[in-house]
Amino acid sequence: MMNYTLSVFRGSESGEITQDQISRSLSSNEVLLEITHASICGTDDIYLQSSQALGHEGVGIVRKKSAGVRSVSVGDRVGVCYIQKVCGKCDLCISGWNQYCQERKRYGADQPQQGCLGDQAIWSAGTLIPIPKSYSSSHAAACMCGGATAWTVLTKYNIQPGQRVGVIGVGGMGHLAVKLSAALGYETVVFSRSFSKREDCTEFGAKEFHILRKEGLSDDGSASSRKFQPVDHLLVCSSAPEDFSMLMKLVATHGTIYPLTVSLHSVSVPLLAMIDRGIRIQGSLTASTDSIAQMLEFCNENHVYPKIKALSMNREGIERAFQSMKDGQVRYKTILVKDACDSE
Ligand SMILES: NC(=O)c1ccc[n+]([C@@H]2O[C@H](COP(=O)([O-])OP(=O)(O)OC[C@H]3O[C@@H](n4cnc5c(N)ncnc54)[C@H](OP(=O)(O)O)[C@@H]3O)[C@@H](O)[C@H]2O)c1
Ligand SMILES: [Zn+2]
Missing domain, CATH: 3.40.50.720 (NAD(P)-binding Rossmann-like Domain)
Incomplete structure (x- = not known):
């Protein structure tokens, strides 16, 4: 079975961001994504003091998929969100609330490699979000969580x-x-x-x-x-x-x-x-995959775009993004972009 090396950014006990590599193969229903855009959310702040691989909103291109995956094709542009894996069978998944999937806790505990700040990520095909053709990856990445x-x-x-x-x-x-x-x-x-x-x-x-x-x-x-x-x-x-x-x-x-x-x-x-x-x-946790797809369609049709600033997807860019969020300087979302030139 082919092993892929993913470069990720993690938090640490001291709160310092560290770069790390993960080696893993594709399980059934999983895809390998080349991450092109990711955004920083207030919730990432909580993970900064853990060894969690950071990032839960981003956009990537499907580069490989396991044999059974039918919902996406190699080359598709897709979004990733806070929800990494769902069972697709419990009452909550069926009724359109898969962010509360009854199997969610088990999947979360299974996946210490989670995170889309990095060069590649392995994600469950069932939680990937289709992005309307005319909606940019920067804008889509900035909408995925908050x-x-x-x-x-x-x-x-x-x-x-x-x-x-x-x-x-x-x-x-x-x-x-x-x-x-x-x-x-x-x-x-x-x-x-x-x-x-x-x-x-x-x-x-x-x-x-x-x-x-x-x-x-x-x-x-x-x-x-x-x-x-x-x-x-x-x-x-x-x-x-x-x-x-x-x-x-x-x-x-x-x-x-x-x-x-x-x-x-x-x-x-x-x-x-x-x-x-x-x-x-009324509490509310992020969104179901269906709801995110509906939001992107709505934003595309109604010209709703997040206000963003782009930085490069490297350690320096990620540190700057976290620091600006801590200082309350972001107007209003930072996007980490592969090969960006740190521009507005
Ligand atoms: N429920 C969910 O599923 C979900 C999803 C995403 C994020 N979140 C949470 O939502 C919160 C905001 O996330 P975000 O990404 O929007 O963060 P953010 O970009 O840092 O924005 C937070 C805003 O809160 C206000 N603020 C800053 N410091 C504050 C303080 N000490 N006391 C009160 N208000 C303060 C500021 O607005 P003003 O300058 O206008 O006052 C600031 O722009 C975080 O706690 C995050 O974990 C929850
Ligand atoms: Zn978030």
């Missing part, structure tokens, strides 16, 4: 056109949440920690922009802050957990809060405030 997470919330939880949809935190995921929400016809309201992203958010389609600090909404004296109307749905896209007492004040009666921030810490929820106004709290 963008797809926002898309799932915006399309699968019964949000109605015209309803007020709030987005807290305008980063990689948040800026796509704003663009997608506006493109879907929702009245989109942004909450950010400073005014620096206000013009961008108006360009992305937001109708209102508010400053939100630890203590709550800041009254900057503008007409919109004086007349603030709570939102029906609130997507929390910040990189650190928010205070739920404060979130409750932003949401209308019978509204829903979607905490999307990944954190290993617990937060407390003011039960009385939640019960008193019938507020729902």
Whole structure:
């Protein structure tokens, strides 16, 4: 059986990024991809202190496939996402929620080699995402995780056109949440920690922009802050957990809060405030493969593109990408590109 050598980038106990090689063959239903584009997500930060091979959103070209694979052909351009392998048979896979596949934990534990930051990756054919012909690989790679997470919330939880949809935190995921929400016809309201992203958010389609600090909404004296109307749905896209007492004040009666921030810490929820106004709290993990494919079709048809900056897919580029994310400097997604010349 042919063995392939994959070059990957891993985290480490000290948080330093290391380069490593993995040697492995293709199992049944797997393909070998040449990775051309990958993006960095806030969740990668959690893996930086582990030996995990990094990267869970990217685009590659199928170079080899195992004998049984019919869904893709050699030469196809495909996307990879957080979900690496699914059983395809459990109730959740069948009902279009394969990000919650009942076999997922077992597969995760089986796959310490996961990661698409590198030159090649071996991925399960059943989780590859087709990319519309006229949608670029840079744009597709930048949508695969946070963008797809926002898309799932915006399309699968019964949000109605015209309803007020709030987005807290305008980063990689948040800026796509704003663009997608506006493109879907929702009245989109942004909450950010400073005014620096206000013009961008108006360009992305937001109708209102508010400053939100630890203590709550800041009254900057503008007409919109004086007349603030709570939102029906609130997507929390910040990189650190928010205070739920404060979130409750932003949401209308019978509204829903979607905490999307990944954190290993617990937060407390003011039960009385939640019960008193019938507020729902709905978690959501990334997206099913079907949902990601639908999002890319929608983005292609409606000209929705992430705002990206390209760096080279090498150790220096990856370190710069992580540092800019840590410093809050990214506007709004960094893409690592094979053979890029570190340009905008
Ligand atoms: N649920 C899922 O499946 C899923 C999928 C993808 C990502 N995530 C999680 O979503 C979060 C955001 O990811 P991302 O890729 O969008 O990260 P990001 O690009 O770093 O953006 C995070 C945004 O949060 C705000 N922020 C920064 N520091 C903050 C702080 N100390 N407290 C509160 N807000 C802060 C900033 O927005 P402003 O400047 O506008 O305030 C920043 O742009 C991460 O926790 C990530 O793990 C979850
Ligand atoms: Zn992610």
